[in-house]
Amino acid sequence: MTYADWFREDRLPHIYCVGCGNGTVINCTLSAVDQMGWEKEETVFVSGIGCSSRAPGYIVTDSLHTTHGRAIAFATGIKMANPDLRVIVFTGDGDLAAIGGNHFIHACRRNIDLTVVCMNNMIYGMTGGQGSPTTPPGALSTTTPYGSGEAAFDLCGLAAAAGANYVARYTSYHVKELTRAVRGGLENPGFSFIEALVQCPTNYGRRNKFRQVMDQIEYFKSHALLVQKADRMREEGKKIPDDMIIIGILARRNRPALGVRK
């Protein structure tokens, strides 16, 4: 099989805008799932509300498209009731970190054996471009017309601090690395969190000086800093600019986990 065999073809075409980064993350995730050799019958995709959360509807496994912010709580019920199922959650920055923040940190704390893939486009895309908990300070959105005055969440730092076994961050530029990172999450027992920064040309890019799709992807490329290099810079006393995106495997450990297949 290839990742293409996992698509629910009679649901295409999809709803994503031209240039959207979500498709890259879906492809990377399905490639990773395919590499694992998992059966469709044993795999369940769960999501909440938003652009990211439409993904399970295009995948030909059992899937649960739930309420805003609650995907991880639904997934917890599925995984605890039947640990034999492989459960993957697709979510976005608003879904996960705003309305769903409490479920996120508690799932990390429980270290329940889920893999959560967050498509972080730093904006509420589906509702037309409102500021989210990961909108960078100063960035423009329909609800931050004078620039966001709030700090942005470090989702990976949050997950690692709350107890997740596996935490990684890449972007839609880093296709091979992202695929490997998702696979690492699927392999690692316990809670795995993979953040994928994605471009949203329709609602983020055009308001924030990324006039072309490639402009934001180029930004991800030029501002990505591998975690090992960042660590080295810190050791050498060098300052890491605030706008750098720390990428790589940020946590990998084997703490006791919940809901692991026996």
Added chain:
Amino acid sequence: MQGNTACAEGALAAGCRFFGGYPITPSTEVAEHMALKLPKTGGVFIQMEDEIASIAAVIGASWTGVRAMTATSGPGFSLMMENLGFAVITETPCVVVNIQRGGPSTGQPTMAAQGDMLQCRFGSHGDYSVIALSPASVQEMYDLTAEAFNLSDRFRVPVFVMADEIIGHMREKLVVPDTVPRQERKLLKKGDLPFRAGDDLVPGFPTFGKGYSVHVTGLTHDERGYPCATSPSVHEDLVNRLVDKVESARDAISSADIVNPDARVVFISYGAPSRAVQQVLHDTSRDDIGHLRLKLVWPFAESLLSRFPDAETFIVPELNLGQMAREIQRHTDRTVIPVPKLGGALHNPSDLAGLLEEVA
């Protein structure tokens, strides 16, 4: 045994194997007993981070094919409303026990009320229908909780056990039956569309992990389960079926005790106030007094009213400001007298007897 413990025992006897919950007075003993017993039956107890997560986990668990439940009270019940609507539109069997306390808001955590009777019927957004039971004894906490799972699996709707603090914390003798009747969830036939229903209006259940490849969404969906949120006819057909599958069965599933069908004056009650009414009937020497005690409250079967053809007056004592009395009023041209009671104390039988003398 305590009512809340009997509720948990009834659930276990019915084969409940998943409980997701959050502590809240006066329902907590249900969760505590499930935490004690479920691991010994191969089941799963999980204490979630709030009631929103609790009902979400219950719904998720139900899709793996297990019987799943939660228990809560007013504030937690309010938090569950959005996901209960999700259970309705995705047709997910689940049982929700509400040991009602005084509201609104934090209100009276340790005092009884029946203030959530309309919320359980109408509390989530949009049009829908559900099933609600109301136990009036420790025995019924056991029996009706077990029955709730059968109704939930049969109709694929959330079923509520709308108890109250008095019944939940009361201690009475419980007779545990050797077995409880069990009606299994009808499974989807392979090849059938997952949300196409037959004459009973209830589609077969496509359990996760069995190769159905079913997409389940809270969006309005067609019979394949695919989102179809802008077609007026798809939405109208779906919502009408979700309502009709319950409402068309309301006589078939109605459950009530009927005392003295020849009565001129009839008490209608459910839950704890039934105990005060039973005392009135026990004490009175009159033979024109009747009692309709609802065990299944929603959907309200108005045909029950015609079981009292000579009734001139219905008296409806409730621990609220007349929530079910309003429902009864709209189904009859006879006099309906609500007897509202707030504060947590039960109606005094002598007060109800006094009212009886005033009425007729």
